Structures are given as C-alpha cells and as structure tokens.
Amino acid sequence: MNHFDADIRIIKRVISETLKGIQRTRWMNIIIITTMAAILSIFGCLFRTSIAISDFVDHLGDSLEVSVYLKPGYSVEKSKAAIIKIGNIKEIKVIPREQAWEKIKQEMDVPDIKNPLPDTLRLKVKNQDEIEYVIKKIKNMQSVESIQYARDIVEKIIKIGNVTNIATLIVLIVLGGLTLSIINNTIHLVIQSRSEEIEIMRMMGVGNWYIRAPYILQGAFYGFCGALISIIPLRILENYIISMTQFFNMGEPLIFTNIVIVVLMTMGLFVGSLGSFISVRKYLRI
Numbered sequence: 001m002n003h004f005d006a007d008i009r010i011i012k013r014v015i016s017e018t019l020k021g022i023q024r025t026r027w028m029n030i031i032i033i034t035t036m037a038a039i040l041s042i043f044g045c046l047f048r049t050s051i052a053i054s055d056f057v058d059h060l061g062d063s064l065e066v067s068v069y070l071k072p073g074y075s076v077e078k079s080k081a082a083i084i085k086i087g088n089i090k091e092i093k094v095i096p097r098e099q100a101w102e103k104i105k106q107e108m109d110v111p112d113i114k115n116p117l118p119d120t121l122r123l124k125v126k127n128q129d130e131i132e133y134v135i136k137k138i139k140n141m142q143s144v145e146s147i148q149y150a151r152d153i154v155e156k157i158i159k160i161g162n163v164t165n166i167a168t169l170i171v172l173i174v175l176g177g178l179t180l181s182i183i184n185n186t187i188h189l190v191i192q193s194r195s196e197e198i199e200i201m202r203m204m205g206v207g208n209w210y211i212r213a214p215y216i217l218q219g220a221f222y223g224f225c226g227a228l229i230s231i232i233p234l235r236i237l238e239n240y241i242i243s244m245t246q247f248f249n250m251g252e253p254l255i256f257t258n259i260v261i262v263v264l265m266t267m268g269l270f271v272g273s274l275g276s277f278i279s280v281r282k283y284l285r286i
Helices: 002-025 027-063 076-086 097-107 128-139 151-193 195-203 208-247 254-283
Strands: 066-070 089-095 120-125 144-148
Touching (some): 002 027, 027 151, 027 208, 027 254, 066 128, 089 097, 120 128, 151 208, 151 254, 208 254
Antiparallel strands (some): 066 120, 089 120
16 A cells, blocks of 8 residues: 555646646747647548548449440440450440430430430449550450540549648658757757756656656657647538538548547657657756
C-alpha cells in the first residue's frame, strides 16, 4: 500500500510540475497551440479530402458503363456471350437498335428515316484496374464497331487525388518540422527558467524520468489542444463532403471522419511529445 501511495504522489507531482511549466510559458502557450491547430487543420482537411476523392473514384468507377456498338448483321447474344468469356464482367445490358430508336423518337422530333442506330451492349466491369484489358479484348472482336468509355473523367479525378496526397505529405513535413522547432525552443526556455531547481533535484538523487516527464507531458498537452481545435474545420469540411456525396447519390460513411480524428489526435500527441523529448535530450543533460 505504501508503494502504491508513493506512486500516486509521484504522479501528482509530475502533473503539478507540468501545469507549472504551462503557467510559466504564458502567451507562448497560445502561439504553440494555435500553430499546432493550424497545421493539424490543414493536414486533417487535406487527408479527409484525399479519402473522399478516393472513395468517389471507387463509386464512379462502379457506376461508369462501357458502351459497345455492334456492326450490322452480327448476333447480339453471341457478342454478349463472347464478352462474358473475357472475364471481369459485372453485368451486361442489351439495348436493341429498335428500342433505342423508339426512345429517341419519343424524346425528339426526328424525321421519318430508316433506323441508323446500332445494337448496343452496356457493361460494367468488376475490377476497374483491369478495364483496359477488357476494352482491348472487346475492340478485337469482329462484331464490334466502336466503344465509348468515360475513362478520362476517372483519370482526371485520380490525378487530383494524387496531387492532394502529395500536398498532404508536404504540409506534414514542412509544418510538422516548424511545430517541432517551436515546441523545442519553448521547452528550452522552461528548462532555463528552472535550471537551479533541476540542479537541486539532481543533487537529491531524483530519477531522470521524473525530471523529464513534466516537459514531455507539456508538449503532449500542446498537441492534444491543437488536435481538439483542428476538429472544428474538419467538421465544416465534412458538411461540404456530405453535400457533394448526396448530390451524386453516394453514401459517405461516418467512419472516414472518425479515422481522420483519431489520426489527428495521435499525431498531435506524438508531435507534441516528440518536440519536448528532443528538447529535453538536447538541453537537459541527464
């Protein structure tokens, strides 16, 4: 029981010293927390946007159809069977030329001419990564006149996603380094202001981690507060993403935002603690 009481006293002492360190830095606390909040907000919004783009590409790929136009005189059913044999086919919808022509005549005022439309097969693939292989095989079929597929749309969205991923990484490296530098200098100032007190604790034989812990916890406190504030712009962005997905009749799982929040909290605590740890190792020779 005595050992347990001693541990409790040590924990209380460490927390007390952490709070004192925060009080000593005063206005610097606001600068550090604001800086971390800004950095984590930018990272979180870019990260969430990257996830949204990736999810959008997946949904878009599932909804896009490949239109296969057949040459006159070829069997629709045989062409359909040949395409199924290629593999990676999710579904095929047959649109006879007569049906397509009647629909056009109902929607538009067309002259009384012979039906110029071909029989059409509209298909969806299971795996979008292998769609080029499927299209190549279909093009080589004798019964196929031409193929239409909005691949350019998907490729442009993928490029946007790649740019977002690169921007997220750059922001993380540059601003993360800036945060480490600010926390490093702040903890250095706290160490200098308590140099005599630290020296007395050394002479009393106080353990190294007992001396170091308050500074590391102080850095973790900055990261935690910054991460909490960064959730606000993330929530605002989430509302825009939800509006966009609803416009395209897509569901947006709440788990995506929760994942980003967990990452932000983890990063905030890690970067804050790391900045303090580096400063302690550099300026506190124990």
